[in-house]
Amino acid sequence: MKILVPVKRVVDYNVKVRVKADGSGVDIANVKMSMNPFDEIAVEEAVRLKEKGVATEVVAVSCGVTQCQETLRTAMAIGADRAILVETDEELQPLAVAKLLKALVEKENPSLVILGKQAIDDDANQTGQMLAALLDWPQATFASKVEVQGDAVEVTREVDGGLETLKLTLPAIVTTDLRLNEPRYVTLPNIMKAKKKPLDTVKPADLGVDVTPRLKTLKVAEPPKRSAGIKVPDVATLVDKLKNEAKVI
Template identity: 75%
Template structure:
């Protein structure tokens, strides 16, 4: 079984992002970038499936500009066998990414595609679901456990009411939640080995996909600063402030 894992280059989760002066977007100049944490979980899950004997090959794929190659190298260091870079400088939105991944799936013919449930830059949480719709494949989102059977994948999902267990017929799409696994620490020998693993590069036009954005960002603003709290003398004063100042009751 071949497994494909999609990864994305995003601003590192430890960085405090700044909005550009013209409010056109987030300033990423001279900012540390890294693999989306949910995608790191996805590539770890794919690697563990191979180590358990359920997968014969793990292919990492990303969409983005030249620096995204660094993210693929990290995926290869974690355990992917080879990588596919769909290189474009266009602003990529979830639908365009899903179309590019669909073309990559048709090219590679994997039996299982694993993605992070969302990217921490836009928090859209749409790509996996859009990809499943475009391919007409079964999907399981927010996975906290994956078990592979004979032509099936049993996935435990985290839902509002607890846990839901569903069985999918392969090929299928799975998006990962935080509790699926803890990604391994990438060692120096793994990084050196990753440099020898192949990365194929294609363009959206090679795949017959137009990645042009369909949505326009009008303005990006920072959230309003929270005001300092106050102490109240008694319950009556608390109720008065909640009713007349905060207007929440």
């Protein structure tokens, strides 16, 4: 069984992002970039399935600029067998990424696609669902446990009321949540091995996909700064301020 794992290059989660002076977007110049944490969990889960003997090959995929090769090398250092980069300088929106992934799925013919539930840069949480719709495949989102059973996959997912278990017929789409696993530490020997693993590069045009943005960002602004808190002498004053100043009661 082949597993396809899309990964995204994002600003590292430890970095405090800054908005550009012209309000056109987030400044990523000279900022540390890394693999989206949810995608890292997806790669780890795919590699664990391979180690169990369930999967025979794990293919990592990324869409974006040339530097995404670094992200794919990280995925291969975790345990992916090979990688594919869909190289483009265009701003990629969820629908465009889903269309690119659909083309790659039709080319690679995997039995399972595992990807992060969302990226920490835009928090769109759309690509997995859009890909499932385009392929007309069953999907299970926010997975906290994944078990492959023959020609089906059983997924435990977190919902507001607790846990829900779904059984999907393969091929299927699964998006990962934080509690699915803890990604392994990438060792230096594995990083060196990853440099020798195959990494293919294609263009969106090669896949017959138009990635022209359909949405336009009008303005990006930082959230307003919180005002300093104050101390009140008693409950009556607190209630008065909540009622007459904050107007929340």
